[in-house]
Amino acid sequence: MSTAAVLDWGLGLAQGMLVLAMALATWRMLRGPRAQDRILGLDTLYLNGMLAIVVHGMRTGSGLYFEAALILGMIGFTATVALAKFLMQGEVIQ
């Protein structure tokens, strides 16, 4: 196998595993049973989505996906913090 094929297949497999992880997180998010379980599922979905973008950037060999991954990580962090705060007090801004 050529090196390009090794990279393409190996990184594609890693991407597939991360997408499967995203599917499991989505299942937990839809299934619940309680609100905190759903938020935990959403946080895991964001995390694995970010890692999948990093692997996609490796596969295309460009550094352009770095910003996308970083922004997704920041949005995921803000969303989870806001939702957890909402669970605690029932108000996002106070």
Place this chain on the structure above:
Amino acid sequence: MNAAALPAWAAWLVVALALAGASVSLTGALGLIRLRSFYERVHAPTLGATLGMALILSGSMLLLSMIEGRLVLRDGLIGIFLTVTTPVTLLLLARAAAYRDRHEGQAGAPPEMGDG
């Protein structure tokens, strides 16, 4: 230099790092399904946020450094960012869950410890 001109050892090492990291993250997500209570499940995503993230990012840093022919450490910033934010999210989520469980008198709620 493009990806095709990469030496074989580097390609295999990058693929091994990415696959190991993805397996750790997948195991974490599987824990989200398999573990029984919420407080057990909170531990699961940390697998992807620590070791899984570290392995994948080192693979990415190695690959980009080889392609560009110089040291590219930019992806390490994602690692630092995740290391600093993961405790905040999980801590807030655990506290919110503890607050709700105590408030509703659920079984398995954490013991009281003053007003904290």
Place this chain on the structure above:
Amino acid sequence: MSRILPHPLLSAGLGLTWLLLNAPPTPGNVLLAILVALIVPTVMRALRPRPVRVRAPGTLARLIVIVLYDMVRSNIDVARIILGLRRGERRTGFVSIPLDLREPLGLAILSIILTGTPGTLWVQYDSDTGRLLLHVLDDTGGDKWVRRVKDRYERPLMEIFP
């Protein structure tokens, strides 16, 4: 020193981050990095953060090695639990740990360490009594976890942030 560089660690971190984002370091980028490192920390004055003093760099280096080792080991432990490879009965529960560490930055780093090692989760900290409520995935019973947190992490942190 304190007039020009009120927060030397913050300046170094900002300059380094700037250079990492704008690699490769050309003379222009280095100049911008120095400017950012000098100007941005003065903004921090409005927030009046407590000055950070790091003592015992040797202890800090040893703590980093210990934490990295524990991170890999506890990742493997938790993965074994999730995949059902761990034999025997497993109990999970809350552990209450009396902490002597009061320095806010030290506590923040302790929370990062405890979250970074899967299997332990920081649930609640009471700043009046200094008690920390921890959830552990694999509660071996006794005061094993209390000893581990206090000896492995808390004591070095108290040496670093006196």
